[in-house]
Amino acid sequence: MNTNYKINKTDRQSLRQQAIRKKEAELKKRTFFDPTYDVVFKKIFEKPKTLIHFLNAILHFDDEHKIISIENLKPTVKLSSLTTKQKTARFDIHARTMDGRFIDIEMQRASHEDFLDRIELYSSLLTINAKITLDNEISKKERTEHPYRMPTVYSIWICNFNVDFCKDYREEFALFRLSDLKKSKPLPVYTKKSYIVIDLTKYVSRKSNSLENEWIELFKKMPTANRIPKGKDEVLEDVYERMRVRNSASTFITEVAADMVTKEEVSTRLGTARREGEAAAKAEAAKTNAARDKKIAKYLRSIGVSPECVAKALAIK
Secondary structure, rough: OOOOHHHHHHHHHHHHHHHHHHHHHHOOOOOOOOOOOOOHHHHOOOHHHHHHHHHHHHHHHHHHHOOOOEEOOOOEEEEOOOOOOOEEEEOEEEEEEEEEEEEEEEEEEEOOOOHHHHHHHHHHHHHHHHHHHHHHOHHHHHHHHHOOOOOOEEEEEEEOOOOOOOOOEEEEEEEHHHHHHHOOOOOOEEEEEEEEEHHHHHHHOOOOOOOHHHHHHHHHHOOOOOOOOOOHHHHHHHHHHHHHHHHHHHHHHHHHHHHHHHHHHHHHHHHHHHHHHHHHHHHHHHHHHHHHHHHHHHHHHHHOHHHHHHHHHHOOO
């Protein structure tokens, strides 16, 4: 192996460890963790009671359909690909209610290309995985009588960036008839698949003390809070206590710090790639313009235009 590569790799690892230690020191000065980081987000919902509380708040279920019990499922789903033997998609929170509804919850700190495609891909993977699970658990007779019966799935995305296709902080998407969209209150024709996108940047604090609002305010305010807000629901109060930095093990603080450094590294690489792409595009455009100007100048001289006039013509932008 190339010696320089070994040195560079060692240097990068050393710099990363330094960055993690710096983040650890910063975290220890805070009161609470930032719940929009993956490690913290998953820690919050490792308690089934907390996950049930959040889902009932966000999904607006009435008493008859409220979630009573839930189980966490494996977060990874395998996806075959033409370019690679197998690709793994990893859900942030993958769960199933006891009455057979499947749920994926994703926390996103930054936008990226093909975001809508990603939402649809994850929802499709959730649907297919749920269908396989359902068919494995029902009888052969049921599978024969209802080969296409599908489970209900909810794809929930909490976004800590401006989502351009969201007009409000909470948007729900479903399958509608185009002919119904002119009606004031169209109803979806297929109710077993829902997409819910929460845009934290569009949320404005309001007087309503609904549990959905309290959860959204938790995601927005916890990173900079110095104390638990007064009058909080007992489940939300428990979340604040569990996410209090001083109550956490040093190993968890290190894990959160490493996650923060990773996110910054990815953002830096994306920014560098974008700048390099823009520079390359400008260089290519300049090269193309120079070739074009050369042809124009050649033509103008061929018809007797003076060098001074050629120069003035090319100077026009």
